[in-house]
Amino acid sequence: MRHRPLTGKVVIATHNAGKLREMQELLTPFGIEAVSAGELGLPVPDETGHMFAENAAIKAHAAAKATGLPAFSDDSGLCVHALDGAPGLFTADWAGPNRDFRAAMERVHRELEKREATDRRAHFVSALVIAWPDGHEELFEGRVFGEVVWPPRGDRGFGYDPMFQPDGFVETFGELSSEEKHGIDWSKPEPEGLSHRARAFLKLAAGCLKKASA
Template sequence: MTSPTASPGATPGPVGKGQATRRVLLATHNRKKLVELDRILRPLLPAVEVLGLDDVPAYDEPAETEATFAGNALLKARTAVAHTGLPAVADDSGLCVDALNGMPGVLSARWSGRPKDDARNNWLLLEQLADVPDERRGAAFVACVVLVVPGGSEHVVEGRVGGSIAHAPRADGGFGYDPLFVPEGVTRTFAELSPEEKDAVSHRGRALRELAPLLAANLPES
């Protein structure tokens, strides 16, 4: 199935209405991320049932040892398919800060060590940028989202949004570095935006809108 024709920057319309319900596993336990992924995909794929890792029998999940977002996302999705037999979507995303030579990058979630802690990660990032002026606080959020279908079909898409790092957390919406990241063309942080406003401009929203027609074309009926 091909994606609907859209002008540049337009939001794709729903894909696959009228088809039998199909299932896809989002390979994450992060409830906030799962809600965000489901919120973006559901209007585009109303006939698809979205499951999370808490909805399937537990299995040994791989450590995110790859050096790239795509590598980690593929690792998670391939493992999910092998253990569940379901088509799987996985993402790996992170914040790439100019003044830190692109870090924390793939280490974003565990930047301040384990256990993973958003507040501690944000505090450490602000400490590292304490003396960095506004003109050098550029950054980009990157999301690599992959679809792996039983039988070997794999699809990789990437979404990116540029912006800057605020001098202090602003609001407590979203998750991760959302309280610190101000996207280009916006004066508020991701955490200050409504879910719908964030989805419209976010790295993950852009990647998932690109992935939607691939999901519609590759998910078998249950």
């Protein structure tokens, strides 16, 4: 499949400050000028999709149509295996209208306790979509597996990060630095990323981005 290159200015279709920060850091090596939907005062579209990719596309296309610029969107969530994949698409909704993720993490713990679940396996999913004003779109997905822990640990990251411990680590996402969580060493012949968003971004970069000149 031939991908469309992304250059110049792009809208990051999010009002989530933590997600915006990660996306801006990921885009920095490519010389992309990024402005957020929040900064532009764009409304948050209704996420009516049944998959992460569909919701990411809704947000990206809405921003592209409103601004006339390519728009870059992420829809992501935590899927806890013993909860049949919940909160999943409702990852943000579990935090309520005030986005209280401490309450959301408590709900995950409470639901596991109610089920007397011993399986703590979980994974994060990230669907990244770039949409152009002419309707063209590109989709890239990434996942990271691990387990949920209680009590939550760390005050870094955002969302459910303090209760997610990725495979191969003793720290949670809430204890890892930004660089450890989603930093990518682009000097390596085969760059790697830990987080779901970094893994999706690696695919996006390979298809649509070109490193900026030093």
